[in-house]
Amino acid sequence: MGGLACALALLGIPCAAGGEEAPAGGRLFYGQVALIGQLYVHNRPLGAEYVRCVNCHRLQDQARAEGRFGPDLGAKFLTEPSARRGGPERAYTEQSFCEMLRTGKDPTAILISTDMPRYRLSAAECRALWLFLQEH
Template sequence: MALRRRHQTIRSAIGLALFALACLANAGQPCESADLGCAIFNGQHAIPAHLRDDDRALPDWTTRCINCHTGKQPVESFAPLLTPSYLLDAISRRGGPPSRYNPDTFCRVLKDGVDPASVMLRKSMPNYQISDTECAALWRYITSG
């Protein structure tokens, strides 16, 4: 059982790393120095992270928001586009009941991988060791549209 879990963790980490490599072309433009949220989203301000059930730190370049939450259409993204309407509107996500994000539930999903409807995100979504200040800055950046 432990060996199977280890293999799943390794496959998840490898998949995340390969996908992040494929997304390097999506690197964002440099942010204004005062815009911490932009710097976090684009990976210019790294936030330590790991996969659920695995305490090993992921490389910084694999955990940038822009790696997975980008693209002009949802089908072009590995993960949902992070837009004000996606976060603020009451919609059903991952088969759960309609819910909306607020600053607290947004930080919870980043830290623990649990969305506002208490539905667990996929294991490929890193769990971040993000401070309240960093999380608030990222929330403002994404929801300011």
């Protein structure tokens, strides 16, 4: 399986050093592990190919990518206090990040864009994604 993951690196999906698979959070971010998500105004899940994080976001430490309209994700964006749309400052914790992914509300209870899917993630999946993003 490690060879397959590294073959995906040719498509811009990284693998770990030594030909091993990327960490669990990275596999979720890049869509190597399917996520279940649906848009705020719909009652059916979208196909896994439509809800990959990398479709709309890039990591803060990556080169600029075309076609990304969501914020760049990483430790700085998530954990440093910042105001959004003139509202109160927000900073995510692991718990508030996971809650936002599930409900669409940021730590200040402001609704995020309805273009972003709401996800059905286990606690372990969300923790893996959080830890992966903290490395960037």
